[in-house]
Amino acid sequence: MEIERKFLVDLPKWEKLDKPNPIRIVQGYLSTNPEQTIRVRVWANKAFMTIKGKVQGISREEIEFEIPTGKANELLTKFCKAVIEKNRYLIVHDSKTWEVDVFEGENTGLVLAEIELGSEDEKFTVPHWITIEVTDDYRYYNSYLSENPYSSWKK
């Protein structure tokens, strides 16, 4: 079980931050059904498949394993309708690691920060470049974004 909380990022503050080199992520979905999403992800030069179950509160069943990169690219090309490209920055704040995704392509302009917790009530401090929490907002699921990119949203 994984417990994740997701937040929007203040872009001007984010721009000013000192950052490490990001990890390049390209991902698509074989299923975007919220009861069972199936993600194919190429992460730098490795590839993974992740199956996630129904969201229950802020927890969700998750099974992940490595798959051959060539097969992942074939799946992305032949079986995934839309593909998400983003750069991921790992930012350590108060001894917790925040994963910050800077989206590209049709999702340009969107920056999301995520933190993984050990339990639903674990305390943590929020960096100054974080704004509102969007954990429960399905529009910020990558599975939703793959079919409804940020640039197509009515602002």
Added chain:
Amino acid sequence: MEIERKFLVDLPKWEKLDKPNPIRIVQGYLSTNPEQTIRVRVWANKAFMTIKGKVQGISREEIEFEIPTGKANELLTKFCKAVIEKNRYLIVHDSKTWEVDVFEGENTGLVLAEIELGSEDEKFTVPHWITIEVTDDYRYYNSYLSENPYSSWKK
């Protein structure tokens, strides 16, 4: 691309045949959508995931790769609605290998034989224990059988 043809088996003739030891197969589906089936299969002590596209004539796009057996068993238990169990016999006839699946559990009584061909018009000879061809009959897809087992069919 794979080209497969599928046939029913004459049970009394099959019973009398000298057979090698079978391979034990347990499989389930993350998707049974005919446009994109996703199969998880534990094959003896190895496991594989297979994604198949839409059937076009007797051809079908197919991507397959090995996955960790522990993860496969987790997927079968947590994410697959129904699981198929069968014993597979590999029978060589006229230098072609026939895969004969003897189903168990809720599909007991069903025996299917399949041959893989190099092209749609490849010639081959049919063993005497083969009866009618069911390549185009969706009821004999394993994905269909997983949700509509043989024992539930109206005879």
